[in-house]
Amino acid sequence: MNQVPLIYEISSPGRCGVTMPQSDVPETEVPAELRRTKLGLPEVSQIDVVRHYLRLSQLNYSIDTGFYPLGSCTMKFNPKINEDAARLPGYAFTHPLQDPLTVQGNLAIMFHLQEWLKEIGGFAGVTLQPAAGAHGEFTGILIMRKYHLERGDTKRKVILIPDSAHGTNPASSAMSGFIVKQLPSDDRGNIDLNALRAACDDTVVGLMLTNPNTLGLFEEHLEEVVNLVHGCGGLMYGDGANLNALVGIARPGDLGFDVMHFNLHKTFSTPHGGGGPGSGPVGVSEELVDFLPGPIVAVTFPDGEDETPLYLFAEPKKSIGRVKSFNGNFGMLVRTYTYLRVHGPDGLQANSMYAVLNANYLRVKLNDKYPVPYDRICMHEFVCQGKFAGSDVRALDVSKRLMDYNFHPPTNYFPLIVPEALMIEPTETESKETLDQFIDAMRKIADEAVKEPELLHSAPHNTPIKRLDEVKAAKELVLCCMPRDFEEKALA
Amino acid sequence: MNFPTDLKYTKSDEWIRVKGSEAETGLTDYAQSHLSDIVYVELPEVGAEYQAGSPFGSIESVKAASDMNIPASGTITAVNEGLSDTPEVVNSDPYGQGWIIKFTLSDPKELAALMDAKAYEAYCNERG
Numbered sequence: 001m002n003q004v005p006l007i008y009e010i011s012s013p014g015r016c017g018v019t020m021p022q023s024d025v026p027e028t029e030v031p032a033e034l035r036r037t038k039l040g041l042p043e044v045s046q047i048d049v050v051r052h053y054l055r056l057s058q059l060n061y062s063i064d065t066g067f068y069p070l071g072s073c074t075m076k077f078n079p080k081i082n083e084d085a086a087r088l089p090g091y092a093f094t095h096p097l098q099d100p101l102t103v104q105g106n107l108a109i110m111f112h113l114q115e116w117l118k119e120i121g122g123f124a125g126v127t128l129q130p131a132a133g134a135h136g137e138f139t140g141i142l143i144m145r146k147y148h149l150e151r152g153d154t155k156r157k158v159i160l161i162p163d164s165a166h167g168t169n170p171a172s173s174a175m176s177g178f179i180v181k182q183l184p185s186d187d188r189g190n191i192d193l194n195a196l197r198a199a200c201d202d203t204v205v206g207l208m209l210t211n212p213n214t215l216g217l218f219e220e221h222l223e224e225v226v227n228l229v230h231g232c233g234g235l236m237y238g239d240g241a242n243l244n245a246l247v248g249i250a251r252p253g254d255l256g257f258d259v260m261h262f263n264l265h266k267t268f269s270t271p272h273g274g275g276g277p278g279s280g281p282v283g284v285s286e287e288l289v290d291f292l293p294g295p296i297v298a299v300t301f302p303d304g305e306d307e308t309p310l311y312l313f314a315e316p317k318k319s320i321g322r323v324k325s326f327n328g329n330f331g332m333l334v335r336t337y338t339y340l341r342v343h344g345p346d347g348l349q350a351n352s353m354y355a356v357l358n359a360n361y362l363r364v365k366l367n368d369k370y371p372v373p374y375d376r377i378c379m380h381e382f383v384c385q386g387k388f389a390g391s392d393v394r395a396l397d398v399s400k401r402l403m404d405y406n407f408h409p410p411t412n413y414f415p416l417i418v419p420e421a422l423m424i425e426p427t428e429t430e431s432k433e434t435l436d437q438f439i440d441a442m443r444k445i446a447d448e449a450v451k452e453p454e455l456l457h458s459a460p461h462n463t464p465i466k467r468l469d470e471v472k473a474a475k476e477l478v479l480c481c482m483p484r485d486f487e488e489k490a491l492a
Numbered sequence: 493m494n495f496p497t498d499l500k501y502t503k504s505d506e507w508i509r510v511k512g513s514e515a516e517t518g519l520t521d522y523a524q525s526h527l528s529d530i531v532y533v534e535l536p537e538v539g540a541e542y543q544a545g546s547p548f549g550s551i552e553s554v555k556a557a558s559d560m561n562i563p564a565s566g567t568i569t570a571v572n573e574g575l576s577d578t579p580e581v582v583n584s585d586p587y588g589q590g591w592i593i594k595f596t597l598s599d600p601k602e603l604a605a606l607m608d609a610k611a612y613e614a615y616c617n618e619r620g
Binding site for chain 1: 526528529531532552554555556557558579580619620
């Protein structure tokens with residue numbers, strides 16, 4: 001195994017990586033009882049640190065190293081110009097407690113981003129506060145709750161959610177104190193309309209719908225779905241995770257959605273997870289703008305319409321209150337602003353079209369080897385199955401084997417309604433050449449699954465760490481930040 | 493795949509074994525095989541009451557987490573505490589040591605709505 005030692009294991013007493021600069025602020029005496037004498041930090045030289053982390057980064061797989069078809073995650077390329085913009089001193093070195101008059105550029109970015117997200121989504125208002133998609137869901141559900149309560153309607157307790165939904169939907173609903181009712185899908189992957197009709201009554205807060213759904217399919221009866229939900233007094237929540245299929249093509253607000261979160265780290269090319277914090281702005285219809293979390297950014301023209309605008313914070317009238325400290329993950333807002341400016345309306349529309357084209361190309365090139373249970377024109381992703389006649393190879397084995405071919409595995413075992421699911425989302429990032437290499441690898445793996453199943457059961461073979469024991473990883477939740485013997489010595 | 497004939501089955505893949513007004517429930521062989529390695533079972537409180545078809549707990553495998561639904565209305569009298577340490581028993585012996593709850597039936601007439609082994613086997617084959 002190609003193991004890299006822990007940074008604690010290369011620690012040597014007295015070694016030091018940097019020379020601290022002279023303090024340029026007055027010293028303050030910290031009371032002795034608050035001081036620690038031992039910190040337990042590794043003692044390493046600068047070259048040790050550089051080599052250690054460079055080595056780790058070389059073992060990593062990322063969108064910058066290869067194709068990353070992780071369904072439902074929209075792992076598109078994060079353009080480097082976004083990083084340049086976010087690092088401009090005017091953005092990077094400002095503080096959220098500064099007087100708004102000294103950060104007019106930052107507020108302008110936020111204001112224009114609010115406006116553009118309104119235009120892209122077809123909404124009347126947007127908050128930029130939520131720090132992730134699920135946080136956006138939670139915010140949206142609280143807005144829906146407040147809407148019903150403000151009307152004096154206190155008996156609504158049920159949120160309807162299709163069985164193909166992301167797990168965050170029921171979680172956000174439960175966190176907001178509501179009861180989740182699951183709706184089945186029909187044989188074309190749409191919501192079962194009869195089940196929806198039966199569930200729509202005056203206890204319904206709303207329906208949470210991902211469109212296109214997690215099968216990558218556009219809801220064919222959307223108009224009827226919206227009418228049923230609105231007809232019983234409920235609201236339509238849109239899970240914007242799959243918005244990359246629709247930008248510049250259809251606006252969720254026009255389709256009948258009352259609330260939707262945007263995933264800036266998916267659709268709008270800001271980094272995912274460990275690459276940077278997420279960001280999940282929420283757009284709402286006219287009836288809901290007064291309930292948005294505050295503050296939002298507003299503009300005035302104190303010296304007349306043609307003069308310099310003044311950007312200020314404003315509080316929506318019946319706001320649900322803050323959902324995050326300060327102004328959301330501001331760095332992500334700058335990156336999204338940059339992405340929108342670089343592409344413009346036509347470019348954004350083209351990106352969605354290529355994302356859909358790429359997914360359909362992969363689908364038709366793979367569906368003879370990997371059955372697609374809901375096999376119709378898909379949007380930005382599709383779900384096929386990793387199962388093979390006469391072989392005990394499963395989706396998990398296919399995923400592991402893909403690593404040997406230098407591809408990141410697709411999402412597997414989701415959505416739950418497809419057994420042995422492999423959920424593939426190429427995004428617009430990839431060229432036809434890369435897609436063809438992926439198709440080639442997938443087809444070879446399908447043949448191996450029948451001829452050499454053991455090769456797949458024991459995959460991956462070419463990675464620094466071989467097959468992990470997933471049961472052990474899920475059951476024995478032992479985590480430590482430093483080796484035991486180091487801890488004993490360092491903190492003794 | 494094993495489908496014992498003395499049990500009744502639900503569409504959400506639970507089995508029920510009835511002795512008088514007492515019942516025992518667990519997950520079917522089909523369900524455990526599709527979930528693969530089970531790593532956690534969330535059990536209900538003894539004394540809790542559930543309506544037929546409502547979730548009484550959840551089960552987590554390396555692949556997915558799912559609700560478990562009670563096949564008939566009743567009050568929990570016992571839960572399989574051993575599953576906290578050895579949830580893998582649901583994989584190895586789903587109809588025996590891997591039982592999940594025992595409960596008293598509040599309306600035995602509900603059992604008529606459940607599938608017998610033959611119907612359940614056909615239902616599983618249909619889904620592949």
